[in-house]
Amino acid sequence: MKTFLIACAAAIAIAVIGGVVLSGIQEQADKAFSSSTGVRLGA
Secondary structure: OHHHHHHHHHHHHHHHHHHHHHHHHOOOHHHHOOOOOOOOOOO
16 A cells, blocks of 8 residues: 555656646747747748
């Protein structure tokens, strides 16, 4: 039972850390698809 609880705690910790890391490297759409020259691309 103790091993099961440790495994559950480890899984939760990995999920939380992964979520924080992934949300930290995610860019917003206006920054990700913007042009450095300010020219509007596409339609």
